[in-house]
Amino acid sequence: MTSQNLDQFLESNISDLKEKGLYNEIDTLEGANGPEIIIEGKKLLNLSSNNYLGLATHQxxxxxxKQAIDSYGVGAGAVRTINGTLDLHIELEKKIAAFKGTEAAIAYQSGFNCNMAAISAVMDKNDAILSDALNHASIIDGCRLSKAKIIRYEHSDMADLRAKVEEATGSGAYNKVMVITDGVFSMDGDIAKLPEIVDIAEEFDLITYVDDAHGSGVTGDGAGTVKHFGLQKKVDFQMGTLSKAIGVIGGYVAGKQSLIDWLKVRSRPFLFSTAVSPADAAASTKAIDMLMKSTELNKKLWENGDYLKKGLKALGFAIGNSETPITPCIIGDEKQAQTFSKRLREEGVYAKAIVFPTVPQGTGRVRNMPTAAHTKEMLDRAIRIYEKIGKEMKLI
Structure with a gap:
C-alpha cells in the first residue's frame, strides 16, 4: 500500500495549482521542433522553441x-574520467574555447549540470556569491549546493550590487566572493550590464561568472554576450548550453586552462555522469563551426525578432524592454495569460504561457521566441492571430 500522506500532499497541491492557473500542461510534439510543429494532429506556428537558429533540424x-553513430555507437559508455572521453569530446571542447575566445573549455551533459557543477567546485561555505535577482533556477540551485553565503542584488541594479559588494568584501568574513549573472535574461530578453559588473569585479577582486545560455548563438554576432562587450579576457567563467541556439544537447564552461583543469577533477556531474553521446558531441561541434564561419543565421534571427516586436507593439501589446529576439507579451493575471495562450493555440499559434514561479506573480505572459527558420509570412500570420485574440479578450 502506498503512502496516504503522499497521496494527500499530491492531490491537494496539484488541485491548488490548477485553481490558481499555475499548473503547466505538457504537450507532446508529433515530429520535429521546427518553425511549425504538430500537436494532436494539428499544425501550429511554433513560437515557443529555444531553437533560435533552426539548427536542431539542420541537415x-x-x-x-549519423556518421558519429556509425563510427562510435550511440553512447560514450562511461564517465569522462574512466574511459568515456572520446576524441569527439576533445574536439568539441577545443571548438568551444575558440568560439568563446578562452584558453580551454569543458563539456557537460546539460546547461543545468554546468551550474550545479562549476559553482560548487570553486565556491564553499567560507565564500559569498552575489547573484542577480532574476538569475536562472540552475544558478540558484548551484549556489545553494556550494553552501556559500548567497547575497541577492536587485536585477541589473549596479548601485545595489556595489553596495552589497562593499559590505561583503569589507566584512572580512569570506575567503572568496563571486558575482554571477545571466548574460541574457530569458523571461524579459534584457542583457546583463557586463561592463559595469566587470568594473566592480576588478575593483574588489571578485570572481566573475556569466551564464550565457540564451546569449550564445544570439548576441555578439553569435559568439555570446561576453564577446558582445569584448570582455573575453576579463570574465572568469563563461557558461552556456548546447541545447538552445546550438540546437543539440549539453553544456559547457569556458575559461582559463587552470580553471578547466580544476573542474575536470572536482566538478561532480563531470566525474559521476556518463559523457554526452558521440552524435551530440559531433553535431554540437558542427553547429559551432558553422556559427564561426558565417553570421547569416544570426542576422536572420535578429531580423525576425525585430519584425515580430514591431508588429506586436504596433497592436498595443506590452512587450517589455527586451534587447534580444525574445519577445514577451505581458498579460499580468496568470489565468488570463493561460487563456490567451489557449486561444492562440486554437487559432494556430503555439506560444506557451509563462507564470509563477518562472516569473514573479502578477507578471504572467506569453513568451514568443522567433527563430531564424521563421518566414515573414509565418510572422505576419502570428501577428494577425495576436490581433484577433487581443481584441477578443479586450487586451488591446
Whole structure:
C-alpha cells in the first residue's frame, strides 16, 4: 500500500495549482521542433522553441550525427574520467574555447549540470556569491549546493550590487566572493550590464561568472554576450548550453586552462555522469563551426525578432524592454495569460504561457521566441492571430 500522506500532499497541491492557473500542461510534439510543429494532429506556428537558429533540424548536423553513430555507437559508455572521453569530446571542447575566445573549455551533459557543477567546485561555505535577482533556477540551485553565503542584488541594479559588494568584501568574513549573472535574461530578453559588473569585479577582486545560455548563438554576432562587450579576457567563467541556439544537447564552461583543469577533477556531474553521446558531441561541434564561419543565421534571427516586436507593439501589446529576439507579451493575471495562450493555440499559434514561479506573480505572459527558420509570412500570420485574440479578450 502506498503512502496516504503522499497521496494527500499530491492531490491537494496539484488541485491548488490548477485553481490558481499555475499548473503547466505538457504537450507532446508529433515530429520535429521546427518553425511549425504538430500537436494532436494539428499544425501550429511554433513560437515557443529555444531553437533560435533552426539548427536542431539542420541537415548538416543530422548528417554528422549519423556518421558519429556509425563510427562510435550511440553512447560514450562511461564517465569522462574512466574511459568515456572520446576524441569527439576533445574536439568539441577545443571548438568551444575558440568560439568563446578562452584558453580551454569543458563539456557537460546539460546547461543545468554546468551550474550545479562549476559553482560548487570553486565556491564553499567560507565564500559569498552575489547573484542577480532574476538569475536562472540552475544558478540558484548551484549556489545553494556550494553552501556559500548567497547575497541577492536587485536585477541589473549596479548601485545595489556595489553596495552589497562593499559590505561583503569589507566584512572580512569570506575567503572568496563571486558575482554571477545571466548574460541574457530569458523571461524579459534584457542583457546583463557586463561592463559595469566587470568594473566592480576588478575593483574588489571578485570572481566573475556569466551564464550565457540564451546569449550564445544570439548576441555578439553569435559568439555570446561576453564577446558582445569584448570582455573575453576579463570574465572568469563563461557558461552556456548546447541545447538552445546550438540546437543539440549539453553544456559547457569556458575559461582559463587552470580553471578547466580544476573542474575536470572536482566538478561532480563531470566525474559521476556518463559523457554526452558521440552524435551530440559531433553535431554540437558542427553547429559551432558553422556559427564561426558565417553570421547569416544570426542576422536572420535578429531580423525576425525585430519584425515580430514591431508588429506586436504596433497592436498595443506590452512587450517589455527586451534587447534580444525574445519577445514577451505581458498579460499580468496568470489565468488570463493561460487563456490567451489557449486561444492562440486554437487559432494556430503555439506560444506557451509563462507564470509563477518562472516569473514573479502578477507578471504572467506569453513568451514568443522567433527563430531564424521563421518566414515573414509565418510572422505576419502570428501577428494577425495576436490581433484577433487581443481584441477578443479586450487586451488591446
Amino acid at each position: 548538416d548536423l543530422k548528417d554528422v550525427a
